[in-house]
Amino acid sequence: MDKDLLDALDEMLAYTDQPIETGCHLADAFGSSDMTLELGDLPPFLDQQGITQQHNDTIDTQASTPSPSQDPQRRGKDVRTTPYAKPKPRRRKRPKDELDYLRSQVKDLQEELAKLSPSSDSEGSHDDELFVQWKRIADRQKAETDRSMVENLKLRSMLEGQLKVARSLEAAIQHQQEEAAQLLSLHRVKAALNSIEGGGRPRAASLSDGLIFAQLNIGLEAQYAEFDSVMDRTGLAKALQSPNKIQTLHTPEGIAFRHEEARLLPFSMPAVHRAMWSCMRFGKAEGLTGRIHTRVLNNDHLNVTIVDKVQLPKAHSIDTCARLAMRRYFEQNRIIVVWRGYVEITGSFFVRLRERGYTSVSAFDFSTNAEVRSSSSSSIPGCALRMALQTKPEMDEFDSEEEAKDHVGEMTDLVVGSYHRNFGLMYQIIENLLFRDSTGGEVDEQELARFATY
Template identity: 30%
Template structure:
């Protein structure tokens, strides 16, 4: 005997009121494939369709009988929850997997591609612009403007750092070139100084004053540059008290020279002392008894002068001393520098030609250090540092014989003392007129 189960079995309650249908879905079992005859299928198809239409069919239009309208109402909430919210129940088992729609797969693939691109951008070293693009899409125009501003500032900072590095390199290069140029200039100056020291002086006899002054003019700038070095070597550059000495003989191997170092403190302003030094040679032309200055010519900061003196040595032998002198005076911020170079010829029993170089530094000093009390408004005094170098460039004395050296030294010292006394006396006479 063959058992036949209908596809769906429903148990309906009686109608409580007209036009109201409250069906209740009975417990259903899944359908199983069973052989049925064609007659049974034909008889049940019509009843099944009517049941489905009465449960889930569309609402009939107005005018349909109450039986049809009552059968067309939608199922209750209990029926929908029992079916999981589906309009039609499954006719087969729910144990199978549901296939995803194509549009959902397409969307997920696009998300994967976008995330892979972002991962590649994060992994890249130069991710600034790519990250900025993704972030700007999310944050809007304001954040984009801020990001661009920061990017411009960073670019400007990088350019400034690069420019500063380039400037440092250029500065170092210029400094090295300047150092090389200074070294070359010092070498040139040293070469000139050595050449002037080895210059050939004119032989004994009548020599033009122009030739002598040309030689002295060539040497004056180098002498001015050596002022600090000479004062430092002789040890008076830091002395601020009176120091007196005599002209002393100095021997260095076969070379003979004479040196004199002195420090004086004068109660007169620096300008007056410098002016008295400038006029000390031609002062004798006006008031001096000897009228020893024969020629005086000024050239602004320096002048040329020719002097003549007649001396008597201890043996009553007359002697004549002729000097060509150049004096250069340069005021500085804290002091005044005076350099003095001369070419002197001593004509007596024997001939001597001397090259004289004098280095003078005039600095202001308070009057209290001079032991003088001022009444206010008094100008400071003057601290005068003086270094003299005398070198015989030509002589008839034998420099290998000690007795000839001593005789020549006696002549040079006497001549220098007379000249120094005359010069200092002329300075004091001029300074006394300023008091």
């Protein structure tokens, strides 16, 4: 009986996966410690003892009653041939605990979601408000910038107009001052010459070179400022070739001469300008029969005196003395030279010519038959030369109007013949210098440095 009881107990204890600790009740083996009853739910100790005694009596009765399946031969000795099959230990599932745990987790997550949802909504709304504010600021700044640009354009156009007016007034005032100074000096010279004993027609030879060049140098800046307007007025701004001739003009102020010319040269722009400038700057005009004296104010400003004796056909021998103030200006795609001069011609009568000259050289490409920005950008380099010359004579005072008319024709032949001779000689000298330059002639280092950008 005791052995059967022990076997039954072993079978009952086999449902737990852990051994029963000492001092624990049998009920502890069927559940975790956290599922035990509270102290108030425990039955009294005597009741528990009675229940245990009744349970033991029941077990004894069942053990004393013979089992129908047992063999009668084995009643005397209760020996089992095979041991009891112990069930595999298994862990009891407690769905209630898992449910409670999941419910608590769900509750915690819901609380956290409830806390985060207002903050995310508020952050999103804050970002939207911030974007709207920045957009308004950007729109306002753009509108202010556009308004400022429009205002600046208005102010710029107004200032440009005022600047043009100021420059025109400055040029007019300067021209008036120059005319007044020239007339004053001329009257002084005439008065001094008229007082010379021996009589005869007055001459301007006694006028000092310093005073003449001072007057000539003053007007070069104003002459450079009107270069484009002169080229547009004469039609040379777009012309590439024009006939070489001198025009005689009859104006209310008297007779005047005008020479306009445009031609293409098969040489680069720097080479042509160096040849023209070298005629005066370095005294390379060897073909000139006269004497050249050059005073260099700087590399771009010269005062030149040329004294020559010219023999013209159908005329007597004449002596010329030219005083020229020359200055050059380098621009991005061209080089401009302006000059002012007094040319005195002494022959059968005395003539003083007031001269204003404008000339420019620009790069030309013969492959495209068009002007270019620089000679280096053209495949077949060339040069476009443009020149405008304005001459106004001042003759001696004649005793009568008939005498003055008689000398007009002679003066015209004299001026036209001298200019044809001088220009023809100048172009011949320039061609010689260009040929020498192209065949490896010596070139001034300073001049080469000035043309490095061209």
